[in-house]
Amino acid sequence: xxxxxxxxxxxxxxxxxxxxxxxxxxxxxxxxxxxxxxxxxxxxxxxxxxxxxxxxxxxxxxxxxxxxxxxxxxxxxxxxxxxxxxxxxxxxxxxxxxxxxxxxxxxxxxxxxxxxxxxxxxxxxxxxxxxxxxxxxxxxxxxxxxxxxxxxxxxxxxxxxxxxxxxxxxxxxxxxxxxxxxxxxxxxxxxxxxxxxxxxxxxxxxxxxxxxxxxxxxxxxxxxxxxxxxxxxxxxxxxxxxxxxxxxxxxxxxxxxxxxxxxx
Amino acid sequence: xxxxxxxxxxxxxxxxxxxxxxxxxxxxxxxxxxxxxxxxxxxxxxxxxxxxxxxxxxxxxxxxxxxxxxxxxxxxxxxxxxxxxxxxxxxxxxxxxxxxxxxxxxxxxxxxxxxxxxxxxxxxxxxxxxxxxxxxxxxxxxxxxxxxxxxxxxxxxxxxxxxxxxxxxxxxxxxxxxxxxxxxxxxxxxxxxxxxxxxxxxxxxxxxxxxxxxxxxxxxxxxxxxxxxxxxxxxxxxxxxxxxxxxxxxxxxxxxxxxxxxxxxxxxxxxxxxxxxxxxxxxxxxxxxxxxxxxxxxxxxxxxxxxxxxxxxxxxxxxxxxxxxxxxxxxxxxxxxxxxxxxxxxxxxxxxxxxxxxxxxxxxxxxxxxxxxxxxxxxxxxxxxxxxxxxxxxxxxxxxxxxxxxxxxxxxxxxxxxxxxxxxxxxxxxxxxxxxxxxxxxxxxxxxxxxxxxxxxxxxxxxxxxxxxxxxxxxxxxxxxxxxxxxxxxxxxxxxxxxxxxxxxxxxxxxxxxxxxxxxxxxxxxxxxxxxxxxxxxxxxxxxxxxxxxxxxxxxxxxxxxxxxxxxxxxxxxxxxxxxxxxxxxxxxxxxxxxxxxxxxxxxxxxxxxxxxxxxxxxxxxxxxxxxxxxxxxxxxxxxxxxxxxxxxxxxxxxxxxxxxxxxxxxxxxxxxxx
Numbered sequence: 036x037x038x039x040x041x042x043x044x045x046x047x048x049x050x051x052x053x054x055x056x057x058x059x060x061x062x063x064x065x066x067x068x069x070x071x072x073x074x075x076x077x078x079x080x081x082x083x084x085x086x087x088x089x090x091x092x093x094x095x096x097x098x099x100x101x102x103x104x105x106x107x108x109x110x111x112x113x114x115x116x117x118x119x120x121x122x123x124x125x126x127x128x129x130x131x132x133x134x135x136x137x138x139x140x141x142x143x144x145x146x147x148x149x150x151x152x153x154x155x156x157x158x159x160x161x162x163x164x165x166x167x168x169x170x171x172x173x174x175x176x177x178x179x180x181x182x183x184x185x186x187x188x189x190x191x192x193x194x195x196x197x198x199x200x201x202x203x204x205x206x207x208x209x210x211x212x213x214x215x216x217x218x219x220x221x222x223x224x225x226x227x228x229x230x231x232x233x234x235x236x237x238x239x240x241x242x243x244x245x246x247x248x249x250x251x252x253x254x255x256x257x258x259x260x261x262x263x264x265x266x267x268x269x270x271x272x273x274x275x276x277x278x279x280x281x282x283x284x285x286x287x288x289x290x291x292x293x294x295x296x297x298x299x
Numbered sequence: 300x301x302x303x304x305x306x307x308x309x310x311x312x313x314x315x316x317x318x319x320x321x322x323x324x325x326x327x328x329x330x331x332x333x334x335x336x337x338x339x340x341x342x343x344x345x346x347x348x349x350x351x352x353x354x355x356x357x358x359x360x361x362x363x364x365x366x367x368x369x370x371x372x373x374x375x376x377x378x379x380x381x382x383x384x385x386x387x388x389x390x391x392x393x394x395x396x397x398x399x400x401x402x403x404x405x406x407x408x409x410x411x412x413x414x415x416x417x418x419x420x421x422x423x424x425x426x427x428x429x430x431x432x433x434x435x436x437x438x439x440x441x442x443x444x445x446x447x448x449x450x451x452x453x454x455x456x457x458x459x460x461x462x463x464x465x466x467x468x469x470x471x472x473x474x475x476x477x478x479x480x481x482x483x484x485x486x487x488x489x490x491x492x493x494x495x496x497x498x499x500x501x502x503x504x505x506x507x508x509x510x511x512x513x514x515x516x517x518x519x520x521x522x523x524x525x526x527x528x529x530x531x532x533x534x535x536x537x538x539x540x541x542x543x544x545x546x547x548x549x550x551x552x553x554x555x556x557x558x559x560x561x562x563x564x565x566x567x568x569x570x571x572x573x574x575x576x577x578x579x580x581x582x583x584x585x586x587x588x589x590x591x592x593x594x595x596x597x598x599x600x601x602x603x604x605x606x607x608x609x610x611x612x613x614x615x616x617x618x619x620x621x622x623x624x625x626x627x628x629x630x631x632x633x634x635x636x637x638x639x640x641x642x643x644x645x646x647x648x649x650x651x652x653x654x655x656x657x658x659x660x661x662x663x664x665x666x667x668x669x670x671x672x673x674x675x676x677x678x679x680x681x682x683x684x685x686x687x688x689x690x691x692x693x694x695x696x697x698x699x700x701x702x703x704x705x706x707x708x709x710x711x712x713x714x715x716x717x718x719x720x721x722x723x724x725x726x727x728x729x730x731x732x733x734x735x736x737x738x739x740x741x742x743x744x745x746x747x748x749x750x751x752x753x754x755x756x757x758x759x760x761x762x763x764x765x766x767x768x769x770x771x772x773x774x775x776x777x778x779x780x781x782x783x784x785x786x787x788x789x790x791x792x793x794x795x796x797x798x799x800x801x802x803x804x805x806x807x808x809x810x811x812x813x814x815x816x817x818x819x820x821x822x823x824x825x826x827x828x829x830x831x832x833x834x835x836x837x838x839x840x841x842x843x844x845x846x847x848x849x850x851x852x853x854x855x856x857x858x859x860x861x862x863x864x865x866x867x868x869x870x871x872x873x874x875x876x877x878x879x880x881x882x883x884x885x886x887x888x889x890x891x892x893x894x895x896x897x898x899x900x901x902x903x904x905x906x907x908x909x910x911x912x913x914x915x916x917x918x919x920x921x922x923x924x925x926x927x928x929x930x931x932x933x934x935x936x937x938x939x940x941x942x943x944x945x946x947x948x949x950x951x952x953x954x955x956x957x958x959x960x961x962x963x964x965x966x967x968x969x970x971x972x973x974x
Contacts, residue, residue, distance in 0.1 A: 052399040053333055056457025059450060063458075068341035070435030077588060079353075082588030085581065086800045093806075119809075161809060169812055177796065178640065179810040239506055 113163035121159040210253030220252040224294035234286040247271025263287040340435040350913035353589025353801040359598045373470040380496035385503035392426040396651035400427045400456035427452040454782040475511025490556030499551040503527040567648035570590045589801035595642035603910035604645040611903030620889040634777040635874040639788030647833045664770035669728045670855030671767035674748040687722040688957040691884040696731045708734040723933045725828045726836030737765035751816040752779035777875035787817030837897045844905040849919040854896035860886040865900035876900040937966035
């Protein structure tokens, strides 16, 4: 009778169901996230992590490319398989920093004028390839109007060639009064906050590629497009040559403040 | 007194016995609950949280959503037609608002039937139990799984309101045809939101979850309607609708959303696209990443192609005397590619996706037959200095093959017609001349041309490759022919323009790059020859069917009529059509005459291209600056001032215009002897 009473009361009031349901609810947070729908949730998390990784990497590259002050920087910033868009003005700025004879080797000025001002150009798209980058000039339908392949070695040669001259500082008037010994120069450099250094010596590869030893450094007296030219006088077996690189104007001014206290 | 004592003793015995029984049952019950509760899945709070996931959406080139895959977005109950809610409750669980997760009487009855009536299995799952099963458990039927499902149902009931349960249920239930959740089902089958569903439509949808495949209204409308009528009767019995409403609703034949049925024809395309996406990003991103994929498919063209293919294959059935009830029907595939970019506009891999998902457009490797000859002729022009006016002889040919019997290719008509210029040899599809050419130029050169045009399937370095004995897919052939349409410029074929993440950030963009792979003047000469195939040759049925635009192409029919092709192009669109049996049976008509590509595939091509290009301006192929035309006698290859005839006139002279490069002249001495 008691059994019957229990059964009837359960059928009538569902107390057992409520009891079990409430018990399970109380242990809910200690139980595993298993089952079809949780698995789907894990897949979603994996997917989002993967996509975020792609996006973050791309945004980092885009950020670095935005700061690139030379084609060499650009090549260094875009790894094989990565791609970013480059603003038209930015390309133009990078192009104009090259000596004319060197710039012509990359693209004819007339063709560049047509591309940037006269064609259906919509965007410039850079894709990293082993040893360089490809730059695509594309229209609004994603069709390539013009493609330029940049090999790192080629750009290095161009940028080095335009920046090395045989001779001494005494022959270049623009450095007058702003020539420092290598020791003083680098003493001042290392007094600067470390985050300034990449903007001061933007293309260290050019200097590293030179033979010989740096004996003097000169600072140009005019800034151009936000950059100031730095001349590094190298000596090798009695022969001297000056290699030019560019530093960001504000970083060079910071350096100048330290150098003003030293000998010149 | 003794009697009373006996009764009391008896009563006390039963009381204790009952108490022991209840205690034992309680202990066993508690043990089972504690035991099973350990590895029960955790329930999310709120319940619908884990149902709501971003969908991966695939768009057509016009921005229309082609399909959504992966998980789904929930809609609130007040955005669902009350008729549907009533219908699903009446059908699945009419005591839903009364029980606490289990319908005990129904469960006992089902248990009795399952245990004691052999061969019968009775289900008694409530909506809550179904929800528990769908969310957390596999469909493997075991008592342990069933018990766990029951416990989860009790917890769902204890932690959620009935509305929350119903909300989660209708948003995750599967209706078939890729539709999960009522909103998607409503849009899939009726092209409207779930709120706008009318009673007959709501009842039809409520009947589908029982067996989404068997009741799929696109395939089995009669069954779906019968099931709907059961749902309506149930609604009337439960009291949700009156008898009058029941009778009225039964008379309504639901109108299915037809546009959706058209986009279903994109299923072959979608399969190919999703495979590519998985290869690139993995399954998690594709099915769970909520990405947006902007595909190249043109739904209008896809719809035209579907209709043309269906019509063409039905005609082929008639031609072959195959009736609807026959088990085996010829299959077909069609691929159309935008010549200017490589964007795949149309891809249909079979007669009916729901009968066979095998994608013949990209996975069926078949011999192209004479469809391979353009690569042969280009190779000969490029490597041997031949040109369309070169004269060769259609004669019996025996080519010795090292380590194999001699190769003796035959013409389609088994006859030999003597001297002719190569332009005629192509449009007449003369095999003996093709064989002589491949013997001279070598199969490797022919394969190389095919390769640089984008053929990726393995190609055998054997003479017979000239007659198309190496297997390729319709997709490959369409893609490779676009190189001729562009006079030598290759655009890699592609299926999607752009991929974005759920926040609209671009993760991939296709850049259309041009790669010159063929000499433009030689490519033009081959195109001009292929134009004559449509104008005068094996593809002339295309003109008879009313396609009058400048176009070039080539038919292909393999040995014993196992494959029948037509691949052709205008300057803007390149389309390949294949017809044949999956099991490589012969295509023969009711008179036992073999069916060629010109009879089966070319009409499909023409029908599609007429529709596809009807709103585009007519354009001819641009003639390269270094090409001039001269009229040639097709037998002598010598210049003539007669009018172009493309058939032999009363003096048995046929004249064709031949495109020549500056250094090429008709009737040169070398030509008389053969190049």
